[in-house]
Amino acid sequence: MENKxxxxxxxxxxxxxxxxxxxxxSIPLVGKSVDDTMDxxxxxxxxxxxxxxxxxxxxxxxxxxxxKRTISIYMPISQTLTAEGGNLQMNVPLKTPLNGESSKxxxxxxxxxxxxxxxxxxxxxxxxxxxxxxxxxxYPPITISH
Numbered sequence: 512m513e514n515k516x517x518x519x520x521x522x523x524x525x526x527x528x529x530x531x532x533x534x535x536x537s538i539p540l541v542g543k544s545v546d547d548t549m550d551x552x553x554x555x556x557x558x559x560x561x562x563x564x565x566x567x568x569x570x571x572x573x574x575x576x577x578x579k580r581t582i583s584i585y586m587p588i589s590q591t592l593t594a595e596g597g598n599l600q601m602n603v604p605l606k607t608p609l610n611g612e613s614s615k616x617x618x619x620x621x622x623x624x625x626x627x628x629x630x631x632x633x634x635x636x637x638x639x640x641x642x643x644x645x646x647x648x649x650y651p652p653i654t655i656s657h
Contacts, residue, residue: 546606550615556587557603558617560632564592564655565599565619567641571653572623579642586632592655594625628656 567580590601600618639657 543607550603550605550607553587554603554615554617556585557590557601560584560586561592561599561601561617562619564639564641565621567639568599568621568623568625568653568655571641571643572621574643576643576651577645579640581638581640583636583638585636586634589631589633592627592630592632594621594627597621599625624650624652626652626654628654632657 563582563584567582571578571580588603590603593600597620598618599621600616602614602616604614605612637657639655641653641655643653644651
């Protein structure tokens with residue numbers, strides 16, 4: 512009888528040791544996976560927002576001076592929108608560096624020069640208005656504001 516009790520206790524101790532080893536290996540991996548998933552999710556949300564704004568700019572440009580487009584976008588982090596070289600872009604900071612870089616540049620092509628009023632977006636939903644004003648200038652810039 513006593514041998515059966517000792518075998519059960521040794522079996523339980525062995526199972527507990529194996530579970531501790533598995534937990535010590537898998538918990539850090541889960542933490543890294545969560546960080547990677549958050550980076551991908553934030554990058555996708557920023558990409559969606561930047562592309563939505565760029566599509567609105569291109570649509571206003573196609574409609575000509577006097578056109579206006581209002582869209583609603585979600586920004587997962589506080590970030591600054593810039594216009595550079597025919598692109599709208601934002602840099603998304605990464606929790607896990609990718610190829611040695613600590614941020615990822617999200618860019619979308621636009622067809623026309625833009626002016627960005629208040630380029631800093633806070634986290635949350637924003638109503639963005641893209642307008643091409645009618646002025647005495649030959650080629651006034653398209654204005655992005657929120």
